[in-house]
Amino acid sequence: MKEQTNIPTGKVERASRFVTTGLKVGTNYLKHYTKKLIDPSISREELHADNAEDIYDTLSNLKGSALKVAQMLSMDRGMLPKAYTERFAMSQYSAPPLSGPLVINTFVKTLGKTPSQLYDKFEIQASNAASIGQVHKAWKDGKQLAIKIQYPGVANSVKSDLRIVKPFAIRIVGMNEVDMDKYFEEIETKLLEETDYELELRRSVEVSQQCAHIPNLVFPVYYPEMSSNRIITMDWLHGFHLKEFLELNPSQEVRDKIGQALWDFYQFQVHKLKKVHADPHPGNFLMREDGTVGIFDFGCIKEIPEDFYINYFLLVDKEILKDEARRKEIYTALEMIHPSDTEKEIVFFSALFQKMIDMLTLPFTLETFDFGDESYFAEIYAYMDYVSNLKEVRESKVARGSRHSLYVNRTYFGLYSILSDLKAKVVTGNDRIQDLIKKAL
Template sequence: MKGTTNTLRAVPIVAYSVYDYVHNLKGLTYPSEEYVQMRETINTRVAQRLLYLATTSGGIYFKAGQYIGTLERIAPKEYVEVLKVLQDRGPQLPYDKIKIVYENDFKCKIEDVFSEFDKEAIAAASLAQVHKAKLKATGETVAVKLQFPRLRMQTKYDLFVIRKLIDFANYLTKRYNFDGIDFSKFNEHFQNSLVKELDFKTEVVNAERTRKQFENYPNLHIPLNKVTYSSNRAIVMEYVDGVKINDVEALKEKFGDPKIASEMLIDIFAKMIFNHGHVHCDAHPGNILVRPNPKDSKKPQIVLLDHGFYCDLPDTFRLDFCNLWYSMVTMDYSTVKSISFRLGIGEYYRYLPLLFTYRTINATKPLGAPVTKDEIHFLKGKDEVNFEKISFLLQRLPSEVIFIFKAMHIVGVHNARTGGQTRKRLLKFSYDCMDALAHGHSFFYRYWLIAKFWLKLFLFEYSFRLFRYFFGFMEVKFDEKNRAIEEGAAVQ
């Protein structure tokens, strides 16, 4: 019944939203000011419809809204602004309706296992909610994560409907030649993440793998899972108290400088991406707590929650991405180009430095410096960066790169909120990248990579003529029709 209700709600919203774009942008010349203003207005209207769909339908519709709300610098800003409210708190079911999940899975009464069980959830997300409880056998305080009942059956139905809606949206955009946007890539990314999150046993496996990888790392804690009390739809884990990573005032009160916690978080994700190839892909504030380190209460410790969605990078891909990152931060854009073509990104490689390091491929500014107003004006004037081209880029990027970018970006947001520097974050990523590239080589190879990195960075930022002379520099220029022409200023 709920699946039918969701469909009856979703179909007209999606259909009317596509019609809104097609009808109201028809006849407007792209990229005129009138076109851009109208599209921003439509973006806001559509985002508000999606917000309504997410909050009334719940489940994967809520998850989709949350997902879009985190895609800053990817999704249109109007979508992000409207949908980011979904990050704060999800829908919550009454105790009587949620407890049946545990009771059905374990064929017992919840009172048989827990001496205390708070009826009010302490956290609620798109797929589950968490209650504080106490184990009857040991007296230990635990957190109990329970998946919403009938979610699996409902999700299969909703995913089928979403696939059909996306096919319909693609048909209309191609039929009316609306900017050539293809929604299928978003569907692929989202559905891949959702399927992984529905099986809570996968979450336990991911958590244990991360614990093993960071077992000698004192700045990260993964709550212990009580496997004998857990199932595919329920997880009982160690209860951990802490403040959210985005609660800057609480971090100041407890630890003084909030940047200490965000720098720890950067270090953790740098190691995940470049060294371990096992990346937590849902690092929103609700999943990152900061508590006093048990060994030194004056120092913070990161507590990472919700291990349902990870991106696993094969070693060959991980090393390709390490080389891609090293080439971007050392401005070796010819190598960026060759790796990008190998990964299937093609001509859109020239947008990667802008996405990952905030530098256009022509920029000569320092690493970590913000995009200037002149650069924005130039890019818009040359029509080099717009929603359509970013959309095409996303269609070409491998899923792994999308998830890495999302993880890096969310960590960057947390860093900025605590007053951290973009340059320090990019440098930390670069050092872990060089560690990964040096693994298996001689003792001196890492120092050679570091020395070359700093030499190129110093010359690039303080003597660009010398950098260009010794290392070459790929530039992108434009012809009279604003079409990109690649030129190598010098040969390396």
């Protein structure tokens, strides 16, 4: 893969890249409609593929917040056309890496030493490159290490990048700008946290220790003395990313063990710690043939407010939701319906949300759940597609859903997606969760 010798860090330079991409996208639309005049049977798939390639090429070279938004969108399979999700998924661990001189410069600036002065051996070529940083292999005192290096200018460009990428996101997703504002505020907060590697290091150590009792999970050891505000040094974890792992044709038993470990990991965090590793894309997990899974990258941690937590998980209680008045209270607390809604809107949106909740919370209501049930996910995606195309939804003047739901929902959608690809059968009942909590006391 071709390396980058520089990353545009100035606001004007970064903005100009987006303008150029916008012109390319406009040209793609013109080409599409010209072809369609000649051949009305032409679908929009080619248009989506061309746009996805042009937008991704720009984002992958800009790195940072712009590319991170693409990564987030790639996880929402029911939200984007397939061409976008497939292309944007590359941002999870295969973006173009930085060149060697830029890497060395980061070490000298933040740690005062070159990699060769810090480690016994350091591979100047990156092993993985994603949105916020890239990873290199190193060795010291016989240990193989993973060195995470943040791209230059990432922290300083978060706010300006989000302002620029917002129109792209609105157009791709098809939402009104009013729907995006509070969510972009939440995204900005989390992205600024992700660029704080000192905060990530503290969280990594803390959450790894708190979850160490969960079976079949493996966490790296972290080394603060070889870390800085733009570098994190940790043990190198061996294993396979999800796609590579599935190509090994693992047994159902191994799939189930990994699936259970991931389910336990997330449920324990949510219900006990009230904070959660909110970046569950395949690039953050390494799966092994013995049924264990390595977990790293704690840059994105969502802390869950108590009042949101209580109302969110009341959605699992079917008996409570049968009470119309109580259900309205919960939906209002979660900002799914609003005080300004008419009675007709309350009835309409309550019915929409109730069906979606019934589908999405089904695993929580059973003792075990088969995430390999393709019909279950087909029903969810079909319903999400149906809802997104409803006139009442598209023309809604208010954003529906608390800002806190953005990362919590994203966490569960990401988890469901991985468990679906694993086709894992998982114990999902509440007794399992309570048992994990007791063992941590």
